Amino acid sequence: MAAAESYPDDLKYHSEHDWARVDSDEATLGITWFAQDALGELVHYEPPEPGQTVTRGEPYGEVESVKAVSDVIAPLSGEVIEVNGKIVDAPETVNDDPYGEGWLVRIRLSDPSEADSLLDAEAYKQVLAEQ
Amino acid sequence: MSGRYLSLTERDREAMLATIGVASIEELFADIPESVRFRGELALEPALSEPELVAHLEELAARNIHAGAEVSFLGAGMYDHYVPAIVDAILSRGEFLTAYTPYQPEMSQGVLQAIFEYQTAICELTGMDVSNASGYDGTTVAADACYVAKHATGRSKIVLAEALNPQVRQVVKTYATGFGLEIVEVPHRGGTTDPDELREAARDAAGVIFQQPNFFGCLEAVPELAAAANDAEALPVVHVDPVSLGVLEAPGAYGCALAIGEGQSAGNVLSYGGPHYGYIAARADYIRRMPGRIVGETVDAAGKRGYVLTLQTREQHIRREKATSNITTNQTLLALAGLVHLSWLGPQGLREVGETCLALGQCARKRLERAGFELVFPERTTFKEFAVRVGRPATEVIRAARERGVHPGYALGRDYEGLDDALLVCVTEKRTPEEIDRLADVLAEVARA
Numbered sequence: 001m002a003a004a005e006s007y008p009d010d011l012k013y014h015s016e017h018d019w020a021r022v023d024s025d026e027a028t029l030g031i032t033w034f035a036q037d038a039l040g041e042l043v044h045y046e047p048p049e050p051g052q053t054v055t056r057g058e059p060y061g062e063v064e065s066v067k068a069v070s071d072v073i074a075p076l077s078g079e080v081i082e083v084n085g086k087i088v089d090a091p092e093t094v095n096d097d098p099y100g101e102g103w104l105v106r107i108r109l110s111d112p113s114e115a116d117s118l119l120d121a122e123a124y125k126q127v128l129a130e131q
Numbered sequence: 132m133s134g135r136y137l138s139l140t141e142r143d144r145e146a147m148l149a150t151i152g153v154a155s156i157e158e159l160f161a162d163i164p165e166s167v168r169f170r171g172e173l174a175l176e177p178a179l180s181e182p183e184l185v186a187h188l189e190e191l192a193a194r195n196i197h198a199g200a201e202v203s204f205l206g207a208g209m210y211d212h213y214v215p216a217i218v219d220a221i222l223s224r225g226e227f228l229t230a231y232t233p234y235q236p237e238m239s240q241g242v243l244q245a246i247f248e249y250q251t252a253i254c255e256l257t258g259m260d261v262s263n264a265s266g267y268d269g270t271t272v273a274a275d276a277c278y279v280a281k282h283a284t285g286r287s288k289i290v291l292a293e294a295l296n297p298q299v300r301q302v303v304k305t306y307a308t309g310f311g312l313e314i315v316e317v318p319h320r321g322g323t324t325d326p327d328e329l330r331e332a333a334r335d336a337a338g339v340i341f342q343q344p345n346f347f348g349c350l351e352a353v354p355e356l357a358a359a360a361n362d363a364e365a366l367p368v369v370h371v372d373p374v375s376l377g378v379l380e381a382p383g384a385y386g387c388a389l390a391i392g393e394g395q396s397a398g399n400v401l402s403y404g405g406p407h408y409g410y411i412a413a414r415a416d417y418i419r420r421m422p423g424r425i426v427g428e429t430v431d432a433a434g435k436r437g438y439v440l441t442l443q444t445r446e447q448h449i450r451r452e453k454a455t456s457n458i459t460t461n462q463t464l465l466a467l468a469g470l471v472h473l474s475w476l477g478p479q480g481l482r483e484v485g486e487t488c489l490a491l492g493q494c495a496r497k498r499l500e501r502a503g504f505e506l507v508f509p510e511r512t513t514f515k516e517f518a519v520r521v522g523r524p525a526t527e528v529i530r531a532a533r534e535r536g537v538h539p540g541y542a543l544g545r546d547y548e549g550l551d552d553a554l555l556v557c558v559t560e561k562r563t564p565e566e567i568d569r570l571a572d573v574l575a576e577v578a579r580a
Contacts, residue, residue, distance in 0.1 A: 066444070068444055
């Protein structure tokens with residue numbers, strides 16, 4: 001069952017349709033409801049390796065639907081400390097619950113102040129409205 | 132301007148000019164500066180009538196020599212195998228005779244099923260899990276394999292055995308710049324690749340490409356070469372002549388990640404070196420990095436078996452510059468020739484072709500040795516090809532032999548230092564003991580044993 005459209009207020013957003021849940025010097029990353037809806041049912045997730053460095057604005061993995069393959073863009077920089085293995089086995093979890101069970105990686109932030117430049121839910125919704 | 136073979140009449144031209152509102156062709160070109168315009172007469176021969184033209188083309192065509200008209204021991208990547216009549220009979224069916232990719236499964240089931248069967252044949256031959264619908268040729272599939280290796284490992288060094296076909300190496304090097312690859316070559320030692328040297332070079336490499344049998348026709352210690360790559364966590368890629376797989380071990384059985392090759396020897400005539408097809412097969416781990424098209428078997432809404440293009444999301448029309456391959460040429464018809472040939476031979480027939488090549492090759496080696504010629508790599512076991520010293524530049528020997536109606540082989544000095552007097556002789560199942568005698572006699576005349 002696909003999730004209903006939502007953009008939780010407690011998350012930070014990147015205009016490439018990625019979200020971050022920041023918790024002091026760590027963050028959980030994923031793709032937004034809009035991104036999973038545009039892709040359609042996900043069939044494959046190509047994750048980064050734990051320990052790998054991710055750079056804000058650069059791709060760190062790939063998600064694939066029956067229609068397209070898309071890079072996943074890092075909203076923040078840091079080092080991968082955990083990959084969501086559940087998405088590797090059942091990629092459609094992202095469609096069911098993009099902000100909960102559907103998270104993609106957890107990273108240790110190299111520069112927590114980067115989070116200040118991300119969008120809040122209202123600003124991200126504005127980005128979507130302009131598309 | 133108008134003439135019998137041009138579709139537009141003078142009246143058509145006038146109508147078009149009137150529609151766009153210019154009076155003449157000259158006025159249409161008014162914006163092209165005088166300084167860049169050509170004003171003279173084109174240096175062309177006067178036009179010929181149709182019968183004159185046909186006579187002219189027949190005269191030109193008669194100057195070509197084909198492998199059926201003279202005796203050929205030329206190989207080096209293209210092989211003169213017998214192509215059974217059934218291949219052309221099936222290829223000339225209108226349903227198959229299209230270059231178009233079957234994107235519409237509802238009207239392309241026949242072609243899709245043929246491709247699926249081709250992929251199955253390649254997988255059975257190579258012992259791999261997945262094959263694509265065919266590649267452009269035996270060189271570009273090597274470049275594709277480098278792409279797979281680079282993305283699978285995150286590394287960018289590619290190791291090539293020097294005993295890998297020089298044209299394959301050249302094409303990989305051409306792609307290397309665009310792919311951001313560093314190429315390292317491992318020299319041959321007495322005709323084969325040393326596993327220890329390969330192991331050393333494979334450190335931090337994305338992939339290692341070697342050939343079985345190699346360019347000299349010599350059998351490599353492929354399990355050791357594959358292990359050398361695997362130990363370094365580099366992908367072992369083997370370039371294999373499909374016809375050899377009737378008598379040689381399948382690449383999947385000795386630990387290779389990918390098996391690639393030139394498909395010409397199965398089902399395609401020499402045809403001046405192309406067009407042909409390449410094959411690329413891999414272990415299931417690499418299915419999402421496979422270049423080009425893959426056909427999958429599925430069921431339709433009524434539960435009946437059907438075929439579709441699958442995993443298309445990484446193809447060029449969707450993935451653009453990030454596609455797994457940017458070759459759009461569709462070699463399906465030529466790959467179908469391969470499928471028909473392989474199916475017609477069957478496992479037993481393919482084995483017999485291989486055994487005949489082995490026996491005749493052995494016979495030719497012995498015959499030339501008896502005539503006093505020295506083998507370049509005497510200790511090596513060879514399949515279909517072997518190198519022999521001819522005592523003077525091989526290019527001269529080839530020229531002299533050709534005047535006597537025999538094409539004795541390939542001059543290895545074109546690609547390898549120190550082998551100017553080495554001739555690579557190819558013996559397929561089509562050569563006869565009489566032709567081998569003829570080769571020995573002609574070489575005795577024009578070469579120095």
